[in-house]
Amino acid sequence: MIEFTFAQIVAGLLLAARWTVLLSLVSFVTGGMVGLLLLVMRVSSSRVLRALVRVYIEVFQGTPLLLQLFIVYFGLPLLGVDVSAWMAATLGLTFFTSAYLAEIWRGCVEAVPKGQWEASASLAMNYFEQLRHVILPQAARIAIGPTVGFGVQAIKDTALVSIIGFAELTKAGTQISNATFRPFLVYGLVALVYFALCYPLTRYARALQRKWHAAC
Secondary structure: OOOOOHHHHHHHHHHHHHHHHHHHHHHHHHHHHHHHHHHHHHOOOOHHHHHHHHHHHHHHHOOOHHHHHHHHHHHHHHHOOOOOHHHHHHHHHHHHHHHHHHHHHHHHHHHOOHHHHHHHHHOOOOHHHHHHHHHHHHHHHHHHHHHHHHHHHHHHHHHHHHHHOOOOHHHHHHHHHHHHOOHHHHHHHHHHHHHHHHHHHHHHHHHHHHHHHHHO
């Protein structure tokens, strides 16, 4: 057993938490970009595009994230694509995040009264102009709560990438716990770090949502 002081354990976990934060940010941003593209396709008039996006969403929502990470990490090398644990984690979380965000945002777009579509169409706006100038700004107000709520969930979901060897917070907690034989202390601190990351974000989202609703 290796002797670690309490300060060393905390320092080790905080260093690993940097990767959790970075992975969360990167996967959420890339997932959001893909999700926005999927949203535009999902609410388009093309049946083919809507069907393709529906299949994409059902596949990634209907299968465990852990399984998706395994498929990316072990499947791509079979196709001749060498991927690191970081790349596999980013790709897996991007696919997963984009599917959920696209569906969340679709619900927000559909919550905008249909009269807004008709009014913008009467101004000779095309489909993309309607989305950009009329529909999406209104849907964004509705989407704040669920989007940030899913963002909090995405931070916690990064714990699953430890299974493919990526050294984020949970993986570091496991390594330190195995070295010190103090699992209750180590995993308790891991939980506190996750809480410290998620709680302020949740509070900020609630405040922002109240502010935007009051401005309506």
